Amino acid sequence: MPTSESDRQVLRIAMPNKGALSESAAEMMREAGYRGRRESKELVVIDHELSVELFYLRPRDIAIYVGQGTLDVGITGRDLLLDSGAPAAEIMQLGFGASTFRYAARPGSVSSEEQINGKRVATSFPGLVAADLARRGLDASVVRLDGAVETAVTLGVADVIADVVETGTTLRNAGLAVFGEPILTSEAVLIRPEDHDQHPAVEVLVRRLHGVLTARRYVMMDYDIRVELVERACQLTPGLESPTVSPLHDKGYVAVRSMVPRAQTNAVMDELYEIGARAILVTEIAACRL
Numbered sequence: 001m002p003t004s005e006s007d008r009q010v011l012r013i014a015m016p017n018k019g020a021l022s023e024s025a026a027e028m029m030r031e032a033g034y035r036g037r038r039e040s041k042e043l044v045v046i047d048h049e050l051s052v053e054l055f056y057l058r059p060r061d062i063a064i065y066v067g068q069g070t071l072d073v074g075i076t077g078r079d080l081l082l083d084s085g086a087p088a089a090e091i092m093q094l095g096f097g098a099s100t101f102r103y104a105a106r107p108g109s110v111s112s113e114e115q116i117n118g119k120r121v122a123t124s125f126p127g128l129v130a131a132d133l134a135r136r137g138l139d140a141s142v143v144r145l146d147g148a149v150e151t152a153v154t155l156g157v158a159d160v161i162a163d164v165v166e167t168g169t170t171l172r173n174a175g176l177a178v179f180g181e182p183i184l185t186s187e188a189v190l191i192r193p194e195d196h197d198q199h200p201a202v203e204v205l206v207r208r209l210h211g212v213l214t215a216r217r218y219v220m221m222d223y224d225i226r227v228e229l230v231e232r233a234c235q236l237t238p239g240l241e242s243p244t245v246s247p248l249h250d251k252g253y254v255a256v257r258s259m260v261p262r263a264q265t266n267a268v269m270d271e272l273y274e275i276g277a278r279a280i281l282v283t284e285i286a287a288c289r290l
């Protein structure tokens with residue numbers, strides 16, 4: 001069973017139990033060294049070793065639990081956090097679950113923000129939409145639906161929808177097109193209660209998650225280069241602080257080791273080779289603390 005209030009040094013974490021964020025959230029926590037669910041029906045996982053409890057909840061509900069301070073931290077979407085209106089705050093962006101939140105309608109029916117005035121807007125994020133309409137000084141009625149909101153226009157329940165857009169495929173399939181500025185850009189975020197002191201173990205969790213992000217974003221690159229070219233080579237691979245330069249048995253050469261952004265791996269290898277670097281090796285970073 002979960003711990004009682006008398007045993008509150010345990011860190012209680014809210015995890016998405018299903019939906020678009022659940023797998024990536026579980027993977028990230030696993031990479032950060034926390035135990036996960038063995039099967040998708042598990043509601044709570046207790047990690048005695050780390051003094052951590054993971055509660056698997058609907059992503060939409062996570063900000064409510066965290067806002068109340070019932071749970072110390074949680075992983076949810078920025079859009080879900082803002083829609084809830086709960087007193088919880090983002091502490092860290094997690095680099096997955098990216099989406100935009102946008103208005104859309106049939107092309108030719110509504111194509112600008114002002115034209116939303118007096119219309120019916122279907123959404124499963126009524127809090128977010130009401131706040132956005134107020135900010136833009138628009139007056140429209142919000143039709144709250146649980147999902148598949150794109151169909152609301154086809155069925156005549158609404159004139160406009162406001163929904164999550166990732167690839168845009170669902171909108172296209174429904175014959176709808178986005179218009180106006182995005183209401184929001186969202187991604188998965190780590191949240192904590194606004195009105196409570198931060199649990200002391202959150203710092204370690206955040207450091208571990210930053211370690212996972214860095215290990216994903218960078219690779220380790222090693223190469224040999226003639227001593228007189230090492231300055232030029234280090235300009236191509238400056239690393240995070242400074243590259244490691246080690247002597248080789250052949251005094252004319254040095255070995256260089258540096259972290260390189262994963263996305264630039266091949267471009268950097270090409271440039272290094274051009275200036276004379278050889279034995280260029282790339283390895284994965286399994287974990288790190290910076």
Ligand SMILES: Nc1ncnc2c1ncn2[C@@H]1O[C@H](COP(=O)(O)OP(=O)(O)OP(=O)(O)O)[C@@H](O)[C@H]1O
Pocket residue numbers: 016018019020021059060076077078079080097098099147164166167186187
């Ligand atoms: N393609 C996507 N579809 C839905 N949500 C996405 C997508 N990409 C990212 N997200 C983000 O995931 C969160 C929605 O999580 P949720 O669990 O509701 O996903 P879902 O797949 O729509 O689940 P459900 O089965 O309840 O509709 C939001 O923060 C949203 O911005």
Ligand SMILES: O=P(O)(O)OC[C@H]1O[C@H](OP(=O)(O)OP(=O)(O)O)[C@H](O)[C@@H]1O
Pocket residue numbers: 146147148149150163164165166167168169170171
């Ligand atoms: O831009 P896309 O890549 O098409 O993704 C966005 C769509 O995916 C989600 O729907 P989901 O499958 O979760 O169904 P739901 O509307 O019932 O939540 C979301 O609500 C959009 O409809």
Ligand SMILES: [Mg+2]
Pocket residue numbers: 147
């Ligand atoms: Mg959905």
